[in-house]
Amino acid sequence: MKIERLSQDKIRIFLTFDDLLERGIQKEDMWREIPKVHELFSEMMDQAYSELGFDASGPLAVEVFALPAQGMVVIVTRGKMNSHEVERSSEDDDADDEIYEMEVTLEQSDVVMYSFRDFEDVISVCKQLQSSALTEDGRLYSYNGKYILALEPALIDSSRHNAVIALLAEYGEATSVTYAMLEEYGKVIMPEAAVREICNHFKF
Structure with missing residues (x-):
């Protein structure tokens, strides 16, 4: 898994098919709402925070691009929270489960x-x-x-x-x-x- 920062609020994550197989995830699973994919996303966000200081709180726009033979590219863009969302997130800090508010789009390239x-x-x-x-x-x-x-x-x-x-x-x-x-x-x-x-x- 390779993570790089594109801007203050945007990162790019490159997953090889080996990264997916190690976690028991097939390429097609990235299109599905299953626990393994949520675990992978949490792992990606933890690594993004530890390597880049990227805080994945608030609304996130997630773009997933499938590339033939290489793997998958995940682009995560952090949105801005309004004052109500900031208050709500501070109240939720004590919650055990981290919940990401994601808007996911998927694309596949054959090139x-x-x-x-x-x-x-x-x-x-x-x-x-x-x-x-x-x-x-x-x-x-x-x-x-x-x-x-x-x-x-x-x-x-x-x-x-x-x-x-x-x-x-x-x-x-x-x-x-x-x-x-x-x-x-x-x-x-x-x-x-x-x-x-x-x-x-x-x-x-």
């Missing part, structure tokens, strides 16, 4: 995204993807000092999907950035056929 620290790693993985005839597709972005390669699963043979993920994981790491955030804040370096273009421009 496979991996980030790379060095452009040499991008070149290496593209060479491997092309030479193994796995894909010549992809969009390349620059975001927060890293290169991010985004691939559409629809353009990858389903029988080779795991091989593509294995190669990407060998050179890069699964990113906790959502595709919507990448589209909005990232810089497009190659809008299409990134694997082929990189192989054409950088011959070994």
Whole structure:
């Protein structure tokens, strides 16, 4: 579980599928109101408080993004409490059970995204993807000092999907950035056929 602060009132939590399996939670469970998911959320909020000092009191907006092969991104935004809610929360401080007032939205992205620290790693993985005839597709972005390669699963043979993920994981790491955030804040370096273009421009 990886937690980072986006602003004073917003954090982003990246959960791998291993994080979920360790707690006996399936990806589909994140859409359900079950005790295990509530326990996971409480654990996330405790870790956010201990690591970042993020106090999850008051109303919270929770966005959950499912990413293929990487895991899930949870974005938590803390709302402002009015004076009545502040009074009520202080009265509830003695209660044993912590209750989070959550508004949850769920989205699922099929785009496979991996980030790379060095452009040499991008070149290496593209060479491997092309030479193994796995894909010549992809969009390349620059975001927060890293290169991010985004691939559409629809353009990858389903029988080779795991091989593509294995190669990407060998050179890069699964990113906790959502595709919507990448589209909005990232810089497009190659809008299409990134694997082929990189192989054409950088011959070994």
